[in-house]
Amino acid sequence: MSNERMSLIAFGLVIVTLIGVGLILWTVRPTPVQITIRPPDPTETPSPTQTPAPIEVYVTGAVSAPQTVVSLPVGSRVGDAISGAGGASANADLQRVNLAAILTDGDQVHVPSIGETDPIALPTDTRSEIININQATQAELETLPGIGPSLAARIIAYRTENGRITDLDDLDNVSGIGPALLEDLRDRIAFD
Numbered sequence: 758m759s760n761e762r763m764s765l766i767a768f769g770l771v772i773v774t775l776i777g778v779g780l781i782l783w784t785v786r787p788t789p790v791q792i793t794i795r796p797p798d799p800t801e802t803p804s805p806t807q808t809p810a811p812i813e814v815y816v817t818g819a820v821s822a823p824q825t826v827v828s829l830p831v832g833s834r835v836g837d838a839i840s841g842a843g844g845a846s847a848n849a850d851l852q853r854v855n856l857a858a859i860l861t862d863g864d865q866v867h868v869p870s871i872g873e874t875d876p877i878a879l880p881t882d883t884r885s886e887i888i889n890i891n892q893a894t895q896a897e898l899e900t901l902p903g904i905g906p907s908l909a910a911r912i913i914a915y916r917t918e919n920g921r922i923t924d925l926d927d928l929d930n931v932s933g934i935g936p937a938l939l940e941d942l943r944d945r946i947a948f949d
Contacts, residue, residue, distance in 0.1 A: 820839055886900075889948070891922055911931050
């Protein structure tokens with residue numbers, strides 16, 4: 758056999774081998790896989806809430822800085838108001854004060870001195886005057902002990918929305934009025 762023929766046979770074998778390998782690779786190639794990337798579902802972001810404005814409370818009596826208006830966060834207690842006015846003085850009768858009572862805007866906190874028996878002296882002496890809760894103006898309501906501008910406005914709004922206030926139980930439905938304030942108001946208000 759000649760060299761030329763041997764070369765052709767070798768070349769033919771190489772070609773057949775390459776074709777065979779190509780066919781084998783073609784038949785065993787992996788099936789393409791489609792990859793899908795799924796990000797996690799978005800979480801709901803809560804809406805921002807409005808931050809309530811601070812409340813203002815008038816502190817009088819046996820404290821380091823009496824007759825002080827103290828700004829406090831909503832939900833503050835009487836003890837916080839007393840601290841805001843410099844703390845109780847040495848002659849304060851704290852047993853007569855509910856330090857845990859929650860305050861509302863416009864409240865007055867009076868810390869009595871030991872042995873004090875008189876009611877809070879108001880800027881104008883209206884202690885003997887009876888106020889008709891159903892006819893009183895904002896200014897007249899503010900002359901009552903423990904009733905500031907905000908609480909007076911809530912009383913007026915309550916009677917506008919619900920009609921006449923007939924008794925102390927009705928008045929107790931006004932936000933910011935509790936048992937202690939009702940007791941202070943009992944002899945100072947009329948419902949007729």
